[in-house]
Amino acid sequence: MNNWFKFLYLSVFLFFTSGRAQETLTIGEKQTLFSKILNEKREIWIHLPKTYNDTTITPAKYPVIYLLDGEINFEYFTGMTDFIARTPYADIPECIVVGIKNTERTRDLTPTKSQKKSPVNPDVTLFADSGGSENFVKFLQDELKPMISKNYRTQEYSILVGHSFGGLFAINTFLTHPEYFKAYVANDPSLWWDNKVTISRTKDYVEKNKKFPAGKSLYVSQADNEEQQKNWNSDMTQAIEEFKEIIEKNGSLNYKHSFFKGETHGTVSYPGNYEALKFIFKGFRTDIKQLAKNPKQLEADYKNLSEKLGAEFAPSEAYLNVVLTFMKTNDFKESEAYFMNMKNRYYPKK
Amino acid sequence: MNNWFKFLYLSVFLFFTSGRAQETLTIGEKQTLFSKILNEKREIWIHLPKTYNDTTITPAKYPVIYLLDGEINFEYFTGMTDFIARTPYADIPECIVVGIKNTERTRDLTPTKSQKKSPVNPDVTLFADSGGSENFVKFLQDELKPMISKNYRTQEYSILVGHSFGGLFAINTFLTHPEYFKAYVANDPSLWWDNKVTISRTKDYVEKNKKFPAGKSLYVSQADNEEQQKNWNSDMTQAIEEFKEIIEKNGSLNYKHSFFKGETHGTVSYPGNYEALKFIFKGFRTDIKQLAKNPKQLEADYKNLSEKLGAEFAPSEAYLNVVLTFMKTNDFKESEAYFMNMKNRYYPKK
Numbered sequence: 044m045n046n047w048f049k050f051l052y053l054s055v056f057l058f059f060t061s062g063r064a065q066e067t068l069t070i071g072e073k074q075t076l077f078s079k080i081l082n083e084k085r086e087i088w089i090h091l092p093k094t095y096n097d098t099t100i101t102p103a104k105y106p107v108i109y110l111l112d113g114e115i116n117f118e119y120f121t122g123m124t125d126f127i128a129r130t131p132y133a134d135i136p137e138c139i140v141v142g143i144k145n146t147e148r149t150r151d152l153t154p155t156k157s158q159k160k161s162p163v164n165p166d167v168t169l170f171a172d173s174g175g176s177e178n179f180v181k182f183l184q185d186e187l188k189p190m191i192s193k194n195y196r197t198q199e200y201s202i203l204v205g206h207s208f209g210g211l212f213a214i215n216t217f218l219t220h221p222e223y224f225k226a227y228v229a230n231d232p233s234l235w236w237d238n239k240v241t242i243s244r245t246k247d248y249v250e251k252n253k254k255f256p257a258g259k260s261l262y263v264s265q266a267d268n269e270e271q272q273k274n275w276n277s278d279m280t281q282a283i284e285e286f287k288e289i290i291e292k293n294g295s296l297n298y299k300h301s302f303f304k305g306e307t308h309g310t311v312s313y314p315g316n317y318e319a320l321k322f323i324f325k326g327f328r329t330d331i332k333q334l335a336k337n338p339k340q341l342e343a344d345y346k347n348l349s350e351k352l353g354a355e356f357a358p359s360e361a362y363l364n365v366v367l368t369f370m371k372t373n374d375f376k377e378s379e380a381y382f383m384n385m386k387n388r389y390y391p392k393k
Numbered sequence: 394m395n396n397w398f399k400f401l402y403l404s405v406f407l408f409f410t411s412g413r414a415q416e417t418l419t420i421g422e423k424q425t426l427f428s429k430i431l432n433e434k435r436e437i438w439i440h441l442p443k444t445y446n447d448t449t450i451t452p453a454k455y456p457v458i459y460l461l462d463g464e465i466n467f468e469y470f471t472g473m474t475d476f477i478a479r480t481p482y483a484d485i486p487e488c489i490v491v492g493i494k495n496t497e498r499t500r501d502l503t504p505t506k507s508q509k510k511s512p513v514n515p516d517v518t519l520f521a522d523s524g525g526s527e528n529f530v531k532f533l534q535d536e537l538k539p540m541i542s543k544n545y546r547t548q549e550y551s552i553l554v555g556h557s558f559g560g561l562f563a564i565n566t567f568l569t570h571p572e573y574f575k576a577y578v579a580n581d582p583s584l585w586w587d588n589k590v591t592i593s594r595t596k597d598y599v600e601k602n603k604k605f606p607a608g609k610s611l612y613v614s615q616a617d618n619e620e621q622q623k624n625w626n627s628d629m630t631q632a633i634e635e636f637k638e639i640i641e642k643n644g645s646l647n648y649k650h651s652f653f654k655g656e657t658h659g660t661v662s663y664p665g666n667y668e669a670l671k672f673i674f675k676g677f678r679t680d681i682k683q684l685a686k687n688p689k690q691l692e693a694d695y696k697n698l699s700e701k702l703g704a705e706f707a708p709s710e711a712y713l714n715v716v717l718t719f720m721k722t723n724d725f726k727e728s729e730a731y732f733m734n735m736k737n738r739y740y741p742k743k
Contacts, residue, residue: 066423068438070468073416088418118420119476122469123663129465132659163723305671307678309482313473313667321655328657373513 070121071140076190080182081151086144087187088113090121091195092128092137100360101390105139106200107191109183109224111152111209113142116312120204123317130365131331135324136356138202139195141187147172151179152208154215154244157237180216184223200354202323206230206312210263211241214286217261218244225353226260226323230315231308234282242282245289254295258353260323261298263287264315266306279308297323297351326351329362331369338381341366360390420471421490426540430532431501436494437537438463440471441545442478442487450710451740455489456550457541459533459574461502461559463492466662470554473667480715481681485674486706488552489545491537497522501529502558504565504594507587530566534573550704552673556580556662560613561591564636567611568594575703576610576673580665581658584632592632595639604645608703610673611648613637614665616656629658647673647701676701679712681719688731691716710740 071090078085092105108124110116121140128137145151149170156174161167183203191197203224205213210232217227218241234241248255255261268280287300299322303311326348334341341358349356358366363386370379421440428435442455458474460466471490478487495501499520506524511517533553541547553574555563560582567577568591584591598605605611615637618630637650649672653661676698684691691708699706708716713736720729 067417067419068421068423068440068467069417069419071418073418090418115476115479117418117472119469119472122467122472126465126469126663127660129659132657134660161723167722307482309479310477310484313476314664317663372517373511 070118071142076187078182078186080178080186081146083146085146085182085187088117088142088144089191089195090117090124090140090142092139093125094137094359094361095139095196097361100364102196103137103359103361104196104198105137106198106202107139107141107188107195108202108204109187110140110142111203111205111212112148113144116204116206116316117142119313120316124320127317127320130362131369132328133362134328135320136327136359137361139191139197141191143183143187147175148208149173150175152176152205152212153236154211155237155240157240176212176215177219179212180220180223184220198354200225200352200356202226202228202320204228204230204316204319205232206315207308208233208236210234211236214261214263215241215244217259218248221256221259225258226262228262228316228319228323230264230312230319231266231279232263232283232286233279234286235278239282239285242285242289245286249289249293254293257295258351259296260352261290261296262315262319262322263298263300264311264318265300265302266308266311267302267304323352324348327356331366334366334382335370335373335375335378338378338385341382342385357389358385360386363389420468421492426537428532428536430528430536431496433496435496435532435537438467438492438494439541439545440467440474440490440492442489443475444487444709444711445489445546447711450714452546453487453709453711454546454548455487456548456552457489457491457538457545458552458554459537460490460492461553461555461562462498463494466554466556466666467492469663470666474670477667477670480712481719482678483712484678485670486677486709487711489541489547491541493533493537497525498558499523500525502526502555502562503586504561505587505590507590526562526565527569529562530570530573534570548704550575550702550706552576552578552670554578554580554666554669555582556665557658558583558586560584561586564611564613565591565594567609568598571606571609575608576612578612578666578669578673580614580662580669581616581629582613582633582636583629584636585628589632589635592635592639595636599639599643604643607645608701609646610702611640611646612665612669612672613648613650614661614668615650615652616658616661617652617654673702674698677706681716684716684732685720685723685725685728688728688735691732692735707739708735710736713739 071088074087074089076085076087110120124138124140127134150172153173154176158171159169161169201224203213203216210229213227213229214232216223265283290298301318303314329344345356345358363382366382367379421438424437424439426435426437460470474488474490477484500522503523504526508521509519511519551574553563553566560579563577563579564582566573615633640648651668653664679694695706695708713732716732717729
């Protein structure tokens with residue numbers, strides 16, 4: 044290949060490469076962060092909501108969802124948050140999703156050191172590296188969260204989402220550091236861990252504190268017992284039900300427990316996470332037809348929601364634009380003026 | 394800015410740009426296709442399953458899901474198909490997802506020309522461009538499907554998925570061209586369209602053919618009536634229920650109808666599509682613990698599934714590898730040998 048031809052060939056190749064690159068569908072980006080606490084590099088997957096870079100609106104701040112087992116859950120989860128935050132049918136506010144990829148999963152997600160013989164083959168010892176969750180939660184609180192707040196426009200509302208050991212971790216974090224997150228989601232949590240140490244901690248918590256902190260949400264999903272038995276997980280089911288009983292006796296928590304018929308331990312996160320977000324943000328969905336007749340309803344709804352969630356939520360500019368278009372198209376002149384006023388109040392143009 | 398500085402600045406900028414580009418998370422790519430039938434360029438979003446480019450296994454073929462309203466549904470849908478196709482908990486086979494982006498949605502998805510005054514503002518005429526679905530289905534069958542089969546490794550099993558007008562389109566396609574797809578998913582379909590013309594077509598079909606073709610699946614989801622009324626959609630609900638009655642009287646179809654409490658017209662696709670795929674591929678999930686004791690079960694299950702679906706399905710090499718690892722780790726020697734033999738039979742190494 045002579046040089047001139049090589050140049051042409053490379054140019055064409057580069058052209059197509061960059062042409063193709065523009066045509067990919069992306070949902071986020073990977074970042075790395077060196078954790079001093081864990082003494083290792085961690086990979087973080089970040090998804091920004093649809094309006095994040097919309098230059099036609101005032102730059103907004105967004106709640107943040109910290110998603111454990113990022114490598115397995117990130118794709119459907121980010122698709123879901125965007126889908127159910129679409130106006131005018133939005134069930135939740137738009138969220139930033141931070142997926143955390145595992146390095147040593149058992150070490151990070153389990154609260155105590157506890158080894159176990161494999162139920163299938165007693166020659167195999169499981170969980171030799173367990174017991175590092177206190178370190179891992181420090182990493183989340185003192186290193187990851189500050190990095191996210193520094194680099195992205197975040198609102199003071201964050202949710203921790205986990206499954207299996209990740210669910211165990213979420214519940215342990217709720218009990219030991221309830222101030223770290225506003226809401227906790229535990230899908231089929233491994234509460235059987237270490238002779239149900241987390242159940243004991245829950246009992247201790249209730250005994251000592253009488254009730255749970257205000258403005259917190261906890262959602263627990265549970266897979267089908269029959270399916271669990273097929274996978275040697277019947278002690279998983281028992282522990283979750285025991286936890287449910289303790290929590291349900293204590294009425295101060297915004298708590299929901301769901302049993303999913305037909306779901307396995309491996310699939311329950313999909314419907315569980317959907318229901319969890321709809322549960323946490325219950326009251327967020329607005330009825331645009333009602334707003335035409337009763338425009339004051341919107342701020343009343345947001346006031347209730349903010350009280351329930353223990354954080355300030357206000358109608359987004361993107362949503363107010365949709366409301367305004369609706370009022371204009373359908374000739375609800377008074378309501379249109381009302382919401383125009385509201386928009387100017389929340390989002391004054393400089 | 395002097396030239397030397399400009400050069401440095403640009404170099405650094407390019408370096409970071411390309412560095413960042415490598416770190417994005419992608420879920421598919423956009424392709425364009427000029428349709429002679431529609432006389433326009435169409436944008437198609439393509440998602441390939443996780444194992445598609447896995448060089449450690451024999452190149453496999455995959456069922457194809459044609460997803461209408463691609464721009465709204467592609468992200469969560471592709472995340473979902475990958476998630477529920479994960480071994481060993483897989484509920485469905487890995488699938489290629491083809492999202493179709495709209496140009497003139499009403500034109501493409503409605504079966505007849507039918508205009509309507511806006512229920513909110515009678516001065517506005519809706520659906521002036523309706524009635525082009527026969528053309529659009531020809532585009533799918535004669536242009537899009539051949540392009541996908543030519544460029545990707547596809548299995549002879551395809552599913553059409555739509556919502557609202559897309560659901561109307563799916564049901565109309567099922568009635569007028571049942572041979573085009575093996576399964577049809579209609580989320581909250583707009584069966585009220587044009588004085589319920591599709592209900593009449595369904596009655597005619599049943600009267601003429603007595604029963605539906607074998608090996609076909611049809612799934613219909615329905616949003617909550619109360620929520621529908623808030624959005625002026627109560628005639629939507631009535632028509633879907635009328636359709637359900639006609640179909641349920643005719644027992645020959647692999648049919649499921651689901652009502653989703655609390656879901657709106659805009660949100661029902663999310664749980665609907667999940668349930669639809671689990672319904673269509675019911676029988677696909679295997680019990681790996683049972684396989685240890687009774688390895689013959691696997692091919693028996695696949696035989697039943699293939700009969701039900703009207704297409705050949707066989708255990709994937711990726712799945713057989715998971716089964717083999719399980720048998721080896723847990724010292725099920727006989728079953729391991731059995732599945733090694735099966736793997737060599739289906740996927741002989743050249």
